[in-house]
Amino acid sequence: MLSRPVVAAWTKQTLTDHFFKEAKKQGYVSRAAFKLIEIQKKHKVIKPGGKVLDLGCVPGAWLQVACQQLGPRDRGGLVLGVDIQEVSIPPKFCDDRVSVLQADARLLTPEVLQAYTTDGFDTVLSDMLHFTSGVNDVELSLELAGTAMNVATGHYYDLYGEAFEQQLGFKHSGFLRPGGNLVMKVYEGSGTQEFTKLMQQYFTKVVRLRVEASRSMSREFYAIGLGRKAAKKK
Ligand SMILES: C[S@@+](CC[C@H](N)C(=O)[O-])C[C@H]1O[C@@H](n2cnc3c(N)ncnc32)[C@H](O)[C@@H]1O
Incomplete structure (x- = not known):
């Protein structure tokens, strides 16, 4: 008889294949679509006619889902996808509300984003993932989630100290509008509890979600901040 963990892993692998098919x-364009579909079903992070920033958008499944969630073309809205790799917009499900930018999210500046929207985004998504897989996965995922936090709230998550801070172009109060939602891929491990705790300063509600379409052995979860609190006046 199979032991419980093996059965669980086998079931998850079957699910992964199911999402691929x-x-x-x-x-x-990828099974990642079902991750955002599940997040959206559970937490309504994208509003009809809203403005969405999708960090780490290649190959573009989240662009497709985000554009679908904006609703009919005449509702308006926009989706801006950013990726360090060459980006192209999948023709299916995407219309002219979707645009893309090839850039390292860690080096984005307010000026670059203001060319797409002057009044911020309703939703910031980050499915960014480093190309390595190994012991540093957790730290690297926190670095990228820290970048998304920085873009969304202006807050800098001090993980690598000054050297990392100097790379960031963001010194501002954030590109996520008050009431907006932030979704970040994070790998479970040392520092992730602190990270989600930190999010509570900025969001009315913070949830951690493991989605069905994640690979079987992955420690990946999504840290979701719902309802950005209005920035305090200084
Ligand atoms: C898991 S894939 C994203 C899949 C995507 N959500 C989709 O639905 O197709 C992770 C992406 O993050 C991108 N990425 C990694 N580091 C980045 C960075 N510093 N800036 C921008 N994109 C980055 C990678 O190039 C890769 O395309």
Whole structure:
């Protein structure tokens, strides 16, 4: 008889294959689509007609889902995808409300984002992931989530100290509008509790979500900040 953990892993692998096949069938460019679909179903992070920033957008499944969630074309809204790799917009499910930018999110500046919207975003998504897999995964994922926090709230998450801070172009009060939502991929491990605790300063509600479409052995979860609190006047 199989022991419990093996059964659980086997079931999760079957699910992963299922999402891969389902993405192909439905016309999404990757099974990552189902991660955002689940997040959206549970927490309504994207508003019809809203403005969405998607950090780490290649190959573009979240662009597809985000554009679908904006609703009909005449509702308006926009989706801006950013990736360090060459980006192209998937033709299926994306319309002219989607634009993309090839850039390292850690080096984004307010001036660059203001060219797309002068009044901020309703939703900031980060599915960014480093290309390595190893012992540093947790720290590297926190570095990228820290970048997303910085873009969204202006807060700098001090993980690597001054050297990292100097790389960031962001000194501002954040590009996420009050009431807006932030979703970040994070790997479970040392420092992640502190990170989600820190989010509570900025959001009315903070949740951690493990989605069904994540790979079987992955420690990945999504740290979700709902309802950005209005910035305090100094
Ligand atoms: C898991 S993939 C994202 C999948 C995407 N959400 C989708 O639905 O197709 C992670 C992406 O993060 C990008 N990435 C990693 N580091 C980045 C950085 N510093 N700035 C921008 N993008 C980055 C990678 O190039 C990669 O395309």
